[in-house]
Amino acid sequence: MLCLFDLDGTLIDSEIGILGSVRHALTQLGVEHPQEMRHWIGPPLRHSFAPLLDHDHDRIELAVDYYHERFHAIGWQEHTVYPGIDTMIERLQAAGHTLAVVTSKPERHARPIIEHLPFGGAFSRLYGPDPSSAHSEKATMIKAALEDFGARPEETAMIGDRHFDIDGAVANRVRGLGVLWGFGSREELEKAGAHALARDPEHLAALLAA
Template sequence: MNHIILFDLDGTLTDPKEGITKSVQHALQAYGIDEPDLDKLCPFIGPPLSDSFKEYYGFSEAQAREAIDHFHEYFTKQGMFENKVYPGIREMLARLKDAGLTLAVATSKPEPFAIQILEHFDLLSYFTLVGGADMEEIRVRKGDVIAYTLDHLGTTPEESKVIMVGDRKHDIIGAHENQLPCAAVLYGYGSREEFTENGADYQIETVEELGDFLMKWGEV
């Protein structure tokens, strides 16, 4: 049986805080909203952007979609590269791939951006497939992205042993919608409370612990 690990991108493989929060800051300025404290914009890391603009700033659906365009004005020029790979991630991915496990990305970030980021940080070669949102954010919910990724891998949870690795509740919910377990990582932007409330199957403290866990999970 094939063993497949689906990785979230933001907050799981890389720390995108600077680029995402500055892109949100830029978008908000288009509406006369000045938010100098980037830490207050960290909740935007992970979930679909449209949901976050509506939840945290009361935007309508139309405003939220327009705000995404303003977000991309900054993000596509420089924000996507104001990012850093978590220490130990590269070594962990190499270890898992060398063990014969299939690695893929399932992210709510638009797929072309995810590919660019992974390529920029020399991580793309570790992954068989990168599954992401479409640019219109119609396919953006994590459950839909996971289903899309599995479909393009040509498999199902019944045919392969699959696990989702992420750092927010959306990863847990999306995994469970697809009858998959989720390993939630605490070094990202989620919390133990968030993971417990949403029924994370595993809670992982560090990148090193994640690598050891996934190696054991992948044993035939």
């Protein structure tokens, strides 16, 4: 099976690096930080910055530049691997599954993270959106992965913690498996049409083996 993994909230807990970079961008623009910011993790940056910046295109682009400035310098290192992920990856590799990453992070930010993960070499390919895009493009990236690997939808799974991952899976008729340890909610994943929900990495490995 082709297993496509989201990165943030699925393989790694990247809250510190992402939100630290968001706060840096807002500080540079003199904008007050929202009290609740976890919902920033997952959607495209421009989508999240827009309401705080009055949908001003130039300020949004400046905020994105400030975000990338800090993330490129130190934010990419500010994450932890969720417990049990390494064992799950080893189990999937041993079972002969093909693994790849499909993330909303630009490739230039995602690649160094994956290369520094102890199991980073398990992933055959990395798919990330164009940095100038205002969309997460999960559906487009999943479609590209199916074509690149010559995989059939029924033999492919997209694994992630937000509805963007499941939306992309549904659009390509692949299995969308939601994980409950990330930044999304059970309700969000179920509403998007998740094929199944995994309570922990061990459970996810069992679902992929089924």
